[in-house]
Amino acid sequence: MNNLNEVTHIDNVKLSEDGKKVIIIDQTKLPNVTEYLTLGSDKDIYDAIFELKVRGAPAIGICAGYGIYVLAQTIKAETFDEFYREFVKYKDYLNSSRPTAVNLSWALNRMEEVVTANKNKTIGEILKLLGDECRAIHEEDIKMCGAISEYGLSLIKDGDGILTHCNAGPLATSRYGTALGPLFLGKERGLNFRVFADETRPLLQGARLTSYELEKAGIDVTLICDNMASIVMKNGWIQACFVGCDRIAANGDAANKIGTSGVAILAKHYGIPFYVLGPTSTIDLNCKTGEDIEIELRDPEEIRNKFYKEPMALKEVKCYNPAFDVTDHNLISGIVTEKGICYAPFEKSIKALFV
Numbered sequence: 001m002n003n004l005n006e007v008t009h010i011d012n013v014k015l016s017e018d019g020k021k022v023i024i025i026d027q028t029k030l031p032n033v034t035e036y037l038t039l040g041s042d043k044d045i046y047d048a049i050f051e052l053k054v055r056g057a058p059a060i061g062i063c064a065g066y067g068i069y070v071l072a073q074t075i076k077a078e079t080f081d082e083f084y085r086e087f088v089k090y091k092d093y094l095n096s097s098r099p100t101a102v103n104l105s106w107a108l109n110r111m112e113e114v115v116t117a118n119k120n121k122t123i124g125e126i127l128k129l130l131g132d133e134c135r136a137i138h139e140e141d142i143k144m145c146g147a148i149s150e151y152g153l154s155l156i157k158d159g160d161g162i163l164t165h166c167n168a169g170p171l172a173t174s175r176y177g178t179a180l181g182p183l184f185l186g187k188e189r190g191l192n193f194r195v196f197a198d199e200t201r202p203l204l205q206g207a208r209l210t211s212y213e214l215e216k217a218g219i220d221v222t223l224i225c226d227n228m229a230s231i232v233m234k235n236g237w238i239q240a241c242f243v244g245c246d247r248i249a250a251n252g253d254a255a256n257k258i259g260t261s262g263v264a265i266l267a268k269h270y271g272i273p274f275y276v277l278g279p280t281s282t283i284d285l286n287c288k289t290g291e292d293i294e295i296e297l298r299d300p301e302e303i304r305n306k307f308y309k310e311p312m313a314l315k316e317v318k319c320y321n322p323a324f325d326v327t328d329h330n331l332i333s334g335i336v337t338e339k340g341i342c343y344a345p346f347e348k349s350i351k352a353l354f355v
């Protein structure tokens with residue numbers, strides 16, 4: 001299969017033609033079934049984010065932007081105050097779906113700012129501005145992923161082996177992706193990489209989504225269990241590690257899918273560059289260090305049951321299911337954003353992104 005353009009330009013999250021519904025690909029059904037869901041209610045949108053039907057920090061932000069716009073159109077209000085009160089209720093509800101990826105609150109806050117900055121306009125005029133803003137969030141992410149892909153590609157060369165963890169491709173973003181973006185862009189330009197994709201237990205974003213995107217795009221991908229990252233590095237097959245991110249603290253500590261910090265420690269041990277790739281919308285300067293990042297704890301049953309026909313452990317056995325971990329900035333070779341590559345000292349280089 002070689003449908004490179006189909007992969008890089010997938011419509012994973014979009015607004016319906018009439019602007020009154022959010023349409024997503026249900027990522028929990030991939031790779032075997034490509035099913036579109038139409039989301040119109042606050043619960044539909046909340047559940048889609050919470051159940052990872054739409055997932056990946058940027059994609060969650062884009063979905064939340066469209067989602068609050070769709071919900072704002074349902075508000076029955078005579079005055080601005082009535083409208084704003086209901087708007088904030090919806091915003092807080094969607095914001096409570098998942099705590100770690102900052103793009104969720106970043107997008108919702110941005111949409112709220114449109115409302116508060118236009119309190120003297122009619123509700124109809126505010127809705128028009130909200131429609132423009134949620135579309136801008138999506139368009140900007142497309143541009144950001146394009147720039148991240150270019151910067152990321154400058155770090156690797158034809159024939160390199162790349163290890164990645166979880167999924168930070170087009171399904172997790174808008175177009176191309178962040179960690180996978182350079183690989184798709186390189187493929188477009190005739191470069192070939194050998195990618196090793198960690199399956200990423202327990203929700204298997206690597207197995208189900210990354211290997212699906214790369215295989216479909218005709219990129220050499222080898223799926224490995226998470227505990228095999230060390231041997232492929234020791235064998236000399238990996239020249240760089242590329243991972244995504246869900247929230248980056250001001251000092252460069254980066255939250256990403258559980259298991260990422262282990263990959264970074266292994267990369268350090270084997271002297272392999274480890275890069276975090278993500279848009280500046282995933283940087284949270286309010287988090288001074290990774291200690292300030294809330295780590296989502298998910299249902300332990302996902303470990304036992306989520307992708308097993310039969311439970312793989314006795315129900316009496318306790319399971320611990322943090323969805324993310326934080327990679328210490330000292331383990332990160334560079335942070336690739338749409339504004340350029342940040343190197344240590346990250347406190348300084350990250351701050352420079354926002355001046």
Ligand SMILES: CSC[C@H]1O[C@H](OP(=O)(O)O)[C@H](O)[C@@H]1O
Nearest residue numbers: 055056057166168172244256257
């Ligand atoms: C491009 S951000 C992708 C990022 O989001 C994933 O988390 P989840 O699948 O739980 O939404 C994972 O941490 C990826 O690296």
